[in-house]
Amino acid sequence: MNRSLTAAALLLSLSGAAFAQDTQSFDRVERGRYLSVLSDCAGCHTAPGGASFAGGLALDTPFGRLVAPNITPDRETGIGNMTDDEFVAALHEGRGHNGRRLYPAMPYPAYTKMTEDDVRAMRSYFRTLEPVHNEVVSNQLPFPFNIRLVMLGWNWINFLPGRYQPNPQKSAEWNRGAYIVQGPAHCGTCHTPKTLLGGDKNATPLAGATLQGWFAPDITTDGHRGVGSWSKDDLAQYLKTGANSFTLASGPMSEAISHSTSQMTDADIAAIATYLKDSGTGGNAAKPASLADNSNAMRVGAAIYKDNCAACHRDSGIGDAGLFPKLAGSALVQQVDPMTLAHVVLSGTRAVSTDGAPTGPAMPAFDWRLNDAQVAAVLTYIRNSWGNAAAAVPASAVADQRTSLAKTP
DSSP, X not given: OHHHHHXXXXXXXXXXXXXXXXXTOHHHHHHHHHHHHHTTHHHHHBOTTSOTTOBOOEEXXXXXXXXXXXXXXXXXXXXXXXXXXXXXXXXXXXXXXXXXBOOTTSOHHHHTTSOHHHHHHHHHHHHTSOOOOOOOOOEEOOTTTTOTTHHHHHHHHHOXXXXXXXXXXXXXXXXXXXXXXXXXXXHHHHHSOBOTTSOBOTTSTTSOEEETTEXXXXXXXXXXXXXXXXXHHHHHHHHHHSBOSSOBOOTHHHHHHHHTGGGSOHHHHHHHHHHHTTSSOOOOOOOOOOOOTTSHHHHHHHHHHHHHTHHHHOTTSOOBTTTXXXXXXXXXXXXXXXXXXXXXXXXXXXXXXXXXXXXXXXEOOOTTTOXXXXXXXXXXXXXXXXXXXXXXXXXXXXXXXXXXXXXXX
């Protein structure tokens, strides 16, 4: 009897050891690593100059500042004491270690669509990272937002947990793209308009939203402001290299391309492109009328453009592919919110550098050269020339952006 129990116990022990080893097999860990790339974990959880995944990157939200936590397996300052089930709950339900409520800056409203096996594979990968002792105070929100229990109400209003359900009417590639966009890549976290409470406006997914002083553009099928005029190859090239014949990636999107999309497989990028070209979002809204060429703003803007912009972007607005973005027919130029344009003109920017487009050209800042009215005029001109059509930019919007940028560390 004792021998049988001992043999049974040994068999169970060996089975358990084999199961534990299987969860940490090379293939599973590698799949988890790739899923962390799809999820852009490094983009938020690695501070400039800091150790990978050790946290410390500040995220400014409309409600205050949050700092991305340490997600290395350090037991004191990371997630080393988090159980596997807690890790799943964090991504699927927004509940961290010991049930602590998380804020949706950690995009669990999107990660909830990931399969549990994918989430557990990610856990297998994070377990292999080198532990980094880096204590981070994540919650720096003012009262009452710093009280995590308020997330109970927020979740009740804004959060719908549940896994992605494939659309049987669509191809396997389309469903793969939809899974990535809606789940791990959490594209809607930046590109879907937000309510006053910071929840997604689900009636207008991917239609563009403000983000840390930038406007994440419309990526619906709309041909005027979205990606409706882009081909699948255009989308794939942009996601893989950060550059195509329409534009160059900079700002927060350059980080997403550097840490995530440029490292995705060609098959997954093709799947994303297939989905975005047939996402069922957007449509073809009526294009507004362009401002008259003889209006005061257009005449002033034309003169400023000639003196400051035409050397690179050309009189025709066609730019120079791979170096200076095309302004004529640019969906980014014609967005509802000109915040990104004002940001770029005032403070300048540098395009992302990738293996496929290594140059990473830069645009200088013009805040020292142009006042608010002049910036507003040249942006109004750009938004209404060469077939473009968009609302005039008020000087007050540029002034607000200038003030906001001055406060940015």
